[in-house]
Amino acid sequence: MRVPRGVRIGLLLAPALTVVVVLFGGGLAQALAQSLGYQPFLAPRPLGLDAYRQLWTDPAVRASIGVTLRIAVVSTAVAAALGVAAALTVRSLGRPRRVFGALLQVTLPVPHLVAALAMLLLLAQSGTLSRGSNALGLTGDPAAFPTLTQDAFGWGIIISYVWKEAPFVGVVVLAALSTGVAELEDAARALGAGPWQRFRHVVLPVITPAAGASSLLVLAFTVGSYEVPFLLGRPFPATLPVVAYQQFRDPDLTARPLAAAISVLIAVLVGLCALAYLALTERRHPTRLVRR
Amino acid sequence: MRRPLARLTALCLASTVVLTACGTASDTAAPLPDPADWASVTAAARGQILDWYMYNGDEAVNAFVEGYLTRRLADEYGVRLNVVGVADTADAVNKVLAEQQAGRTGDGTVDAIWLNGENFATGKQAGLWYCGYPAALPNARYVDLEDPSVASDFGVPVQGCESAWQRADSALVYDSARLDEADVATLTALTEWARVNPGLLAYPAAPDFTGSMVVRTFLYDTAGDPATLAGTFDAAAFAPLADELWARLNALEPALWRGGETYPVSQDAVEQLYASGEIAAYYTYGPGTVATKVAEGVYPDSTREAVPSIGNIGNVSNIAIPANSPDRAAALVLADLVQDPASQLEFYSSAGIYPAIDIGRTTPEVLQRFAAVQAGPSVLPLDELTARSLPELDAGYVTAIEDGWTANVLQR
Numbered sequence: 001m002r003v004p005r006g007v008r009i010g011l012l013l014a015p016a017l018t019v020v021v022v023l024f025g026g027g028l029a030q031a032l033a034q035s036l037g038y039q040p041f042l043a044p045r046p047l048g049l050d051a052y053r054q055l056w057t058d059p060a061v062r063a064s065i066g067v068t069l070r071i072a073v074v075s076t077a078v079a080a081a082l083g084v085a086a087a088l089t090v091r092s093l094g095r096p097r098r099v100f101g102a103l104l105q106v107t108l109p110v111p112h113l114v115a116a117l118a119m120l121l122l123l124a125q126s127g128t129l130s131r132g133s134n135a136l137g138l139t140g141d142p143a144a145f146p147t148l149t150q151d152a153f154g155w156g157i158i159i160s161y162v163w164k165e166a167p168f169v170g171v172v173v174l175a176a177l178s179t180g181v182a183e184l185e186d187a188a189r190a191l192g193a194g195p196w197q198r199f200r201h202v203v204l205p206v207i208t209p210a211a212g213a214s215s216l217l218v219l220a221f222t223v224g225s226y227e228v229p230f231l232l233g234r235p236f237p238a239t240l241p242v243v244a245y246q247q248f249r250d251p252d253l254t255a256r257p258l259a260a261a262i263s264v265l266i267a268v269l270v271g272l273c274a275l276a277y278l279a280l281t282e283r284r285h286p287t288r289l290v291r292r
Numbered sequence: 293m294r295r296p297l298a299r300l301t302a303l304c305l306a307s308t309v310v311l312t313a314c315g316t317a318s319d320t321a322a323p324l325p326d327p328a329d330w331a332s333v334t335a336a337a338r339g340q341i342l343d344w345y346m347y348n349g350d351e352a353v354n355a356f357v358e359g360y361l362t363r364r365l366a367d368e369y370g371v372r373l374n375v376v377g378v379a380d381t382a383d384a385v386n387k388v389l390a391e392q393q394a395g396r397t398g399d400g401t402v403d404a405i406w407l408n409g410e411n412f413a414t415g416k417q418a419g420l421w422y423c424g425y426p427a428a429l430p431n432a433r434y435v436d437l438e439d440p441s442v443a444s445d446f447g448v449p450v451q452g453c454e455s456a457w458q459r460a461d462s463a464l465v466y467d468s469a470r471l472d473e474a475d476v477a478t479l480t481a482l483t484e485w486a487r488v489n490p491g492l493l494a495y496p497a498a499p500d501f502t503g504s505m506v507v508r509t510f511l512y513d514t515a516g517d518p519a520t521l522a523g524t525f526d527a528a529a530f531a532p533l534a535d536e537l538w539a540r541l542n543a544l545e546p547a548l549w550r551g552g553e554t555y556p557v558s559q560d561a562v563e564q565l566y567a568s569g570e571i572a573a574y575y576t577y578g579p580g581t582v583a584t585k586v587a588e589g590v591y592p593d594s595t596r597e598a599v600p601s602i603g604n605i606g607n608v609s610n611i612a613i614p615a616n617s618p619d620r621a622a623a624l625v626l627a628d629l630v631q632d633p634a635s636q637l638e639f640y641s642s643a644g645i646y647p648a649i650d651i652g653r654t655t656p657e658v659l660q661r662f663a664a665v666q667a668g669p670s671v672l673p674l675d676e677l678t679a680r681s682l683p684e685l686d687a688g689y690v691t692a693i694e695d696g697w698t699a700n701v702l703q704r
Contacts, residue, residue, distance in 0.1 A: 040393060041389070041392075041393060041417075041418040041419070042417075042418075059699070059703050060698075060703065063703070124568075125570060126565070126568035126569065126570045142568070142569070142570045143491050143570070147550065150550070150554050150556075150557075152553070152554075230557065231557075233557075234554040234555075234557075235497035235554070235555055235557050235702060236497070236554075236698070236702045236703050248386070249380065249382045249383075249386075249499070250499075251382065251410030251411065251413060251414045251499075251687075251691065252414075252691060253389075253414060253417060253418060
């Protein structure tokens with residue numbers, strides 16, 4: 001007897017799907033319910049969109065949206081540029097390519113929390129850099145060193161993200177470059193294409209989808225990540241995840257719907273990134289999708 | 293592509309609903325011990341694993357809990373203590389809240405929490421705590437249950453829903469190489485010193501526990517007479533004082549760390565700033581622990597403590613037992629053991645934490661040993677520290693102050 005194909009796929013996917021559904025779907029459903037005012041522990045109140053209306057009036061949330069997008073977009077753009085440049089450089093190295101390719105992967109397993117703490121020790125006004133510049137006589141007391149952590153722009157957060165994410169983009173782009181691009185370039189060269197033409201018409205089309213897709217993942221991550229902006233950022237204005245947690249920690253339980261509404265907003269932003277990622281990968285690799 | 297995705301989404305949503313519904317089935321635990329029959333409590337506690345959620349940012353407290361308390365619980369009661377460190381006590385309360393919300397009424401994962409103030413009030417608002425045991429603990433005879441700081445917690449009546457563990461009196465820590473005694477005699481003198489030496493004073497952003505206390509200390513100083521702030525929250529009396537307070541704190545900003553442009557995110561960050569010499573003075577709830585840091589060389593030898601003229605806010609922190617704790621007997625044993633005069637003495641001498649019990653009710657010998665503890669020149673002696681103790685304000689004030697500070701000082 002043959003198990004129908006649909007059922008078989010369903011069964012095979014079940015373990016992974018269960019984890020996603022229980023951990024993520026369950027949390028999301030709870031957040032949605034709470035954002036609408038569902039709080040069984042308090043005196044019952046009518047459900048409604050009050051928390052979402054509050055999103056636009058709360059000063060912490062209003063200030064947060066700009067900061068969140070600025071940090072996410074700048075981090076992603078810088079990480080993408082550096083990552084692509086690193087991949088192209090490593091590829092052009094010839095023999096030592098393996099070593100440098102491996103070097104790119106060193107930062108990948110380092111947790112963001114550790115990276116943020118390391119940045120704090122390095123960049124704070126009393127950190128290693130400040131001490132170094134003091135020893136060299138460049139700056140006087142700690143306050144004379146430029147503020148790179150808890151600064152108004154968010155440089156500390158951005159530097160931490162770039163340090164972690166540029167190698168990620170680099171590794172993805174390098175992988176895309178290793179799929180027979182050299183042969184295509186040789187062919188183009190044989191047909192008389194110059195270096196710029198080869199880059200423009202052979203290399204660029206290969207790395208664009210890889211760089212675009214990995215950048216979208218970085219963007220989604222930096223929009224929704226908590227620990228780095230908490231450690232290196234300001235209590236106000238803070239990024240959306242930090243504000244959501246500030247509200248979640250409010251001892252007054254009636255602040256919970258707003259916290260949940262902010263979380264739903266973050267989920268929507270990250271979801272949009274994910275949809276853009278799917279659209280991009282689908283468009284660029286139409287032949288790779290299994291169609292039946 | 294489109295149809296399978298839709299089907300997948302439907303599947304996800306459907307299973308989410310089913311699984312969330314499954315989560316609400318409740319379990320029944322073993323019969324619960326009665327604290328009035330203490331022998332039955334110790335018998336039931338034997339072999340239990342006690343999951344104690346506590347703030348773990350204080351090394352000296354950690355050492356006492358993981359050494360002395362863990363040993364005594366294991367040796368004398370057969371209880372295995374499992375300390376679960378949290379960076380913020382609200383996390384532990386949220387865990388209990390989430391569990392009880394999900395229907396885990398008898399088999400929670402949290403057996404005890406070290407807390408007070410807003411976190412206690414949050415749990416009480418949601419009915420999370422097991423109540424009615426503190427007076428029945430054998431060592432409760434050493435505790436003055438009528439003492440206002442024991443009977444009410446930041447203005448919230450305790451009503452037997454938590455038991456006292458330790459006392460925290462705030463103090464100003466300063467580097468005597470950069471400030472002298474006249475600079476710390478009053479808050480006005482301190483702000484004047486900060487104006488002349490900008491950037492060397494800091495407090496963490498409220499609602500940080502300590503940051504909130506600093507703002508409340510300034511409120512007391514602004515009010516002048518502590519009696520005006522006694523009792524439950526009075527919005528009409530608070531409003532004019534608050535305007536004055538925000539004006540004063542905004543005027544102080546240019547003299548603070550980073551010119552008050554931003555605030556440290558936590559008390560940990562403030563203490564690191566002091567250790568690295570970026571600031572020269574800060575407020576703390578743990579003045580007894582400063583001696584250890586000086587001894588270890590983390591803080592300069594010239595570190596001293598002071599209580600500015602208005603006085604210092606002090607409170608008692610407690611152990612609360614969630615109603616859904618599966619190891620209630622072991623939690624009761626812990627609540628009792630920490631009130632034992634020997635534990636309180638050890639806590640004071642090893643970690644510099646002040647006793648929550650009334651040491652006058654113990655033996656003359658214990659009293660003598662408390663008096664004999666030498667903390668070094670950096671730490672204020674117990675009598676000087678408690679001479680001008682101010683009570684914590686009603687929880688209504690605390691919320692109003694934290695929200696008001698955020699809106700009128702931080703976001704301004």
